[in-house]
Amino acid sequence: MSGVQLSQLVKRYGDIEVVKAIDLEVQPHEFVVLVGPSGCGKSTTLRMIAGLEEISAGSVTINDRVVNRVAPKDRDVAMVFQNYALYPHLNVADNIAFGLRIRKTPKDEVDRLVAEVADILGLTDYLKRRPADLSGGQRQRVAMGRAIVRHPMVFLFDEPLSNLDAKLRSQMRAEIKRLHKRLDVTSIYVTHDQVEAMTLADRIVVMNDGLIEQVGTPMDLFLNPANTFVAGFIGSPPMNQFDALVSGSPEAPIAEIGDQRMALPSLPELSERIGSKVTVGIRPEHAQVLTPSEHLVHVQLEIVETLGSEALLHTTLENNPFIIKTETEGYYSKLEEVSAFSVDPAQVKVFDIETGRVFGQSGA
Amino acid sequence: MQPESRINRIIHHLQREWQIYVMLLPTIIWFIVFLYKPMYGLQIAFKDYSIFRGVAKSPWIGLEHFEYLFSNDQFIRAVWNTIKISALNLLFGFPAPIILALMFNEVLHATYKKTAQTIVYLPHFISSVIIAGIVITAFSPSVGIVNTVLEWFGIDSIYFLTKPEWFRPIFVGTGIWQEAGFGSIVFLAAIAGVSPSLYESAVVDGANRWQMMWKITIPSILPTIIIMLIIRIGNIMEVSFELIILLYQPATYETADVVNTFVYRQGLQNGQYDFAAAAGLFNALVAFVLVMVANTLSRRYSRTSLW
Ligand SMILES: Nc1ncnc2c1ncn2[C@@H]1O[C@H](COP(=O)(O)OP(=O)(O)OP(=O)(O)O)[C@@H](O)[C@H]1O
Ligand SMILES: [Mg+2]
Numbered sequence: 001m002s003g004v005q006l007s008q009l010v011k012r013y014g015d016i017e018v019v020k021a022i023d024l025e026v027q028p029h030e031f032v033v034l035v036g037p038s039g040c041g042k043s044t045t046l047r048m049i050a051g052l053e054e055i056s057a058g059s060v061t062i063n064d065r066v067v068n069r070v071a072p073k074d075r076d077v078a079m080v081f082q083n084y085a086l087y088p089h090l091n092v093a094d095n096i097a098f099g100l101r102i103r104k105t106p107k108d109e110v111d112r113l114v115a116e117v118a119d120i121l122g123l124t125d126y127l128k129r130r131p132a133d134l135s136g137g138q139r140q141r142v143a144m145g146r147a148i149v150r151h152p153m154v155f156l157f158d159e160p161l162s163n164l165d166a167k168l169r170s171q172m173r174a175e176i177k178r179l180h181k182r183l184d185v186t187s188i189y190v191t192h193d194q195v196e197a198m199t200l201a202d203r204i205v206v207m208n209d210g211l212i213e214q215v216g217t218p219m220d221l222f223l224n225p226a227n228t229f230v231a232g233f234i235g236s237p238p239m240n241q242f243d244a245l246v247s248g249s250p251e252a253p254i255a256e257i258g259d260q261r262m263a264l265p266s267l268p269e270l271s272e273r274i275g276s277k278v279t280v281g282i283r284p285e286h287a288q289v290l291t292p293s294e295h296l297v298h299v300q301l302e303i304v305e306t307l308g309s310e311a312l313l314h315t316t317l318e319n320n321p322f323i324i325k326t327e328t329e330g331y332y333s334k335l336e337e338v339s340a341f342s343v344d345p346a347q348v349k350v351f352d353i354e355t356g357r358v359f360g361q362s363g364a
Numbered sequence: 365m366q367p368e369s370r371i372n373r374i375i376h377h378l379q380r381e382w383q384i385y386v387m388l389l390p391t392i393i394w395f396i397v398f399l400y401k402p403m404y405g406l407q408i409a410f411k412d413y414s415i416f417r418g419v420a421k422s423p424w425i426g427l428e429h430f431e432y433l434f435s436n437d438q439f440i441r442a443v444w445n446t447i448k449i450s451a452l453n454l455l456f457g458f459p460a461p462i463i464l465a466l467m468f469n470e471v472l473h474a475t476y477k478k479t480a481q482t483i484v485y486l487p488h489f490i491s492s493v494i495i496a497g498i499v500i501t502a503f504s505p506s507v508g509i510v511n512t513v514l515e516w517f518g519i520d521s522i523y524f525l526t527k528p529e530w531f532r533p534i535f536v537g538t539g540i541w542q543e544a545g546f547g548s549i550v551f552l553a554a555i556a557g558v559s560p561s562l563y564e565s566a567v568v569d570g571a572n573r574w575q576m577m578w579k580i581t582i583p584s585i586l587p588t589i590i591i592m593l594i595i596r597i598g599n600i601m602e603v604s605f606e607l608i609i610l611l612y613q614p615a616t617y618e619t620a621d622v623v624n625t626f627v628y629r630q631g632l633q634n635g636q637y638d639f640a641a642a643a644g645l646f647n648a649l650v651a652f653v654l655v656m657v658a659n660t661l662s663r664r665y666s667r668t669s670l671w
Binding site: 050051052072073074077078079081082083085087088089090098099102103146150 | 559561564566575583584
């Protein structure tokens with residue numbers, strides 16, 4: 001079936017390795033999102049899959065065929081570019097038909113396919129317009145139309161929504177999701193927007209500095225980040241992280257941050273760390289300010305940022321910035337008075353202070 | 365109220381942007397000194413001019429020079445020659461730099477490309493006198509490379525530069541050799557401005573280089589081609605005058621004498637300044653009309669125009 005495998009894939013520019021021997025298996029029909037900070041090698045990886053970039057080492061397999069030496073056109077992939085790559089001198093219909101015409105598809109077949117795609121994307125009324133006369137969202141749809149009209153086995157997207165404004169972006173996000181449900185084509189999608197990654201992906205691949213940090217479902221990455229990088233990248237706002245001294249007993253370890261005490265989950269690795277420092281991570285959503293509890297951690301509230309049904313409390317915990325995300329309904333007036341939170345120890349993550357790896361999780 | 369506020373606005377604008385106008389100044393001065401001031405002298409086309417009386421004091425004679433001009437066979441011949449040489453220039457000389465630019469664009473080897481470009485740019489920087497010298501030598505019946513090659517094939521040597529039928533091909537060919545390389549820079553710049561993702565997208569779609577050239581590169585640089593064509597049409601009456609003077613001889617006047625060389629001979633060699641001015645003015649008028657027409661047509665049919 002039409003999956004994609006990357007094995008020990010390397011890209012070098014001169015002496016600089018920008019993709020460092022990554023392995024990845026994309027299942028047929030899966031929607032995989034590559035996410036990571038700018039310059040981490042996402043586009044380069046995608047372009048090696050498309051065949052636009054020479055592979056320095058390792059291999060790309062599409063549909064059980066190693067394609068390292070296969071021309072882009074014979075890989076049966078379609079790519080959507082960030083700047084749309086529409087031909088300014090062609091109208092919408094001709095832009096969509098471009099790939100088909102190149103492949104000498106019969107004329108009536110071209111017309112049928114273009115009409116079908118225009119219908120799916122709601123472009124039927126715009127077929128005779130030039131790209132210059134379209135809105136950003138419409139251009140984006142034409143770019144998508146060019147990709148889907150060929151019925152490729154794999155879709156490759158390189159930040160297709162980053163030129164759109166926030167509202168249009170969330171609209172197109174939903175549209176891409178709907179399209180994937182309908183067409184069910186294996187898709188690899190590059191973005192540096194973690195919200196886009198969370199909402200679109202079946203699985204997310206978090207990349208950093210040419211390496212894959214973690215692969216997993218959006219909830220998996222959210223709940224069980226493998227390291228501090230992923231924890232700091234996924235979620236909005238991302239996980240709070242601060243250094244703390246481990247004390248207490250192996251059965252009931254405690255984190256000490258200045259004068260504050262906080263219960264930690266009892267993890268096997270922690271028993272060896274009593275008396276040394278670790279990095280503690282708490283999701284903004286997991287810090288409770290509304291339910292009374294005897295294990296309170298005190299914070300200084302700085303600003304309340306209200307987002308409607310939710311609010312972000314920007315606080316400091318012993319000089320570490322700490323963000324709390326909470327509901328506002330019925331509590332709004334009390335939020336200004338928050339001075340402490342509680343947290344379920346089971347939801348607290350503990351990371352190795354040196355390597356950043358999470359404790360209590362095998363694999364990943 | 366209305367005009368005053370407009371003046372205010374202009375003053376305000378000048379106060380804010382004066383640096384830009386200062387930068388514009390040398391060009392404006394150049395235009396005034398070398399193009400507008402000489403226009404004062406154009407009136408001698410309608411006067412019986414004598415250098416002793418000067419421009420202002422010479423008597424008006426209306427269109428007498430023009431009447432004489434259009435009854436002058438040599439002038440009519442010069443007009444036709446200009447048109448024919450220009451048409452050939454347009455037909456062969458205009459596409460040459462475009463083709464060259466497209467070819468350079470296909471060359472992938474960087475060093476080879478740079479070397480080839482330098483070689484074709486070179487003739488542009490060589491004085492026309494030397495260019496003409498090279499051409500005259502190359503086509504010489506005794507030592508010229510062209511006749512030497514012809515002799516290998518058993519063809520008798522031809523004294524090309526004395527044959528009227530050979531003048532136009534040699535002149536147009538020399539022009540291409542001299543300017544095509546340099547002219548290609550404009551088109552190479554236009555090609556460089558085409559977004560690489562257009563090509564990448566086409567590569568994924570399965571287009572080969574030939575298809576990319578026809579379906580992406582050429583349509584993308586079409587506006588540049590049209591602008592250059594308008595400029596070229598506007599200059600149709602301006603055949604490269606030095607090169608003609610250097611290459612022609614009385615034996616080839618029949619095909620080689622153009623309006624500019626005619627003006628030069630009448631005005632500077634025979635001292636008929638007023639008559640020559642009339643011929644020059646006619647030339648300029650035709651050129652003006654041509655630019656207007658070309659620009660209007662282009663704006664109407666391709667949404668591209670100079671103004
Ligand atoms: N032609 C090149 N020569 C040298 N280095 C390059 C070249 N192209 C890309 N790089 C480097 O490779 C690294 C990865 O680039 P890539 O475009 O894959 O980043 P990215 O993850 O897509 O970033 P972004 O989110 O900004 O698009 C960057 O550090 C970049 O500087
Ligand atoms: Mg990128």
